Amino acid sequence: MAEVSLQNISKSFGESKAVRNLTLTIRDGEFVVLLGPTGAGKTTTLRLIAGLEKPDTGRVTIGGQDMAGAAPAGRDVAFVFQQYSLYPHLTVYENLAFPLRSPARRLSADEIDRRVREVARMVRIDHKLENRSTRLSGGEMQRVAIGRALVRKPSIYLMDEPLSSLDAKLRGELRLELKRIQSELGSTLLYVTHDQIEAMTMADRIGILNDGELIQLGTPREIYSNPVNLHVAARLGQPHINLIPEGLVPGGQPPSGTKTIGARTEHLEIHAGNGTANAEIDWIEHLGDQSHLHLRIAGHKLVTLANPYVPVKPGDKIKLTLKDPLYFGSDGQRLV
Amino acid sequence: MTNPSPGLAGGDRQRVALGRAIVRRPKCFLMDEPLGTLDAEFHEVMVHELRELHNRIHATTVYVTHDQHEAMAMADKIAVMNHGIIEQFGTPQEIYNRPASMYVADFIGSPPMNFLKFTSGLQKGMRSVSVEGVEIALPEVHQDMAVSELALGVRPEHIRFNDSSILRGSVYGAEYLGTNQIVAVETGKGLLKARVPADRTFRIGETVGLELNSEKLSLFDCTSGRAVKSSLYTEARHG
Ligand SMILES: Nc1ncnc2c1ncn2[C@@H]1O[C@H](COP(=O)(O)OP(=O)(O)O)[C@@H](O)[C@H]1O
Ligand SMILES: [Mg+2]
DSSP states (O other): OOOEEEEEEEEEETTEEEEEEEEEEEOTTOEEEEEOOTTSSHHHHHHHHHTSSOOSEEEEEETTEEOTTOOGGGGOEEEEOSSOOOOTTSBHHHHHHGGGOOGGGOOOHHHHHHHHHHHHHHTTOGGGTTSBGGGSOHHHHHHHHHHHHHTSOOSEEEEESTTTTSOHHHHHHHHHHHHHHHHHHTOOEEEEESOHHHHHHHOSEEEEEETTEEEEEEOHHHHHHSOSBHHHHHHSOSSOOEEEETTSSOBSOOOTTOOEEEEOGGGEEEEEOTTOOOEEEEEEEEOSSSEEEEEEETTEEEEEEEOTTOOOOTTOEEEEEESSOEEEOTTSBEEO | OOSOOHHHHHHHHHHHHHHHHHHTOOSEEEEESTTTTSOHHHHHHHHHHHHHHHHHHOOEEEEEOSOHHHHHHHOSSEEEEETTEEEEEEOHHHHHHSOSBHHHHHHSSSSOOEEEEEEEEEOTTOOEEEETTEEEEOSOBOOOEEEEEEEEEEOGGGEEEOTTOSOEEEEEEEEEOSSEEEEEEEETTEEEEEEEETTSOOOTTOEEEEEEOGGGOEEEETTTOBBOOBHHHHHHHHO
């Protein structure tokens, strides 16, 4: 495992700028997630590290070594692609063993067998080692694809939305497993996704990527609590953060220049109306563990979480106030 | 904001399709997974729009989906189907709080209901069961049953950490979600997931005590998969 660093990397395809002046260091043993929508430059960033693309400017270093002259095979990275790419005619065992069989590695048969079985256990596919890979479910195939990266001990694992094709339940299980395996192995891992839950739950640090640009880098708690601008604030949190004009809801102390207020559930207080009501419960979404209250205040709609046992119903008039919300200027930047 | 995202384009296409359906003023809408292909972020926006549309026009709507979150978020009533059979029909709260079967309990909720399996007989009036030597209080049992495989069902938000509890385990992983977090705990009865406030941080391997919210526990017969009758289930039917 090694530290991997990108310094002032830019990459264009014709007119389209895929990556803009990106600087990012993934520390040895760190799990970094780049979060961004489709087209943000996530895949291109991984391909630049793997040597599958050449940067227009800037440099990539792995373990302190400049990779400018290094071919993909010489970079010692393991890539997990978005769509599983298994050898269909091989068994699960042989798929896992394949990356270890290259003559350059000179591993003994015993050593290969030990690693394959160890990794198969980690990704919980050890009961299907003799199955053809075409006989597996989607979730199992993706476990094998991840396992095939894990049998190697590269400088860095690069993972491109490896869970996006799976159903919600399986995604939830594999998220937990992957984070657990990474911390057990102490691996350096760069993972890219458009799914905020994956980013929040697995990352040591999240990088918010938009239009090829790294907008903010920090721990999930930092990004969630202290977004640098409106764009970042809107990327994390369920329900979606309420972005409302200054002056709409009383409370808080907006610094001068405040245009927009960002209010998550933890920034909103609901009191009984009692003649001072300023808002109304529009409808309630009962999600079981919690409810989303849909509120209406002076023509604006807000959504906030509530305990399902809170006794409110649609049409109730309530008093809504702010408690230390987030403030943004007219340029969208956070004001503190 | 100025760049239309691919998600938005997809959403707009679905809006047009819905608009076309609405202008016909039908008596009933039939919707077959209309939001299936949207990005997560945009998905939530459309779920809200669809429900608000229903709040305005009140047309009878039958909506089918494999996504339990869509069902919970939009429905007045949900029919949970399994292999062509309706396992339970009720409001989202009924289905979530009083699942009629293990299938429903597992299908609805994210993460789903935890099951602690154990073997025991049941007598009417019992107010606790013994799971691996730990006595766990639960809503009054209203059914006799010979010794059989049972499962105690507990929702993630009905587990609390309490160091003095004798039900113990070690932290397997924690998933931060902003307002709250999901903590997975390895116990003698398998992995249990708890939903707790995000302010405390957990170390992998840390030993913790777990306390279950007794009033909210379900009990299932593992052989049939059906819920055992208890005061939790009967009170609801009358009240
Ligand atoms: N080989 C390529 N040729 C032309 N344009 C490309 C190529 N690869 C990526 N792009 C463009 O670069 C931008 C970033 O793409 P990508 O890195 O795939 O984003 P993401 O993985 O975040 O969806 C997009 O606008 C995409 O169209
Ligand atoms: Mg991509």
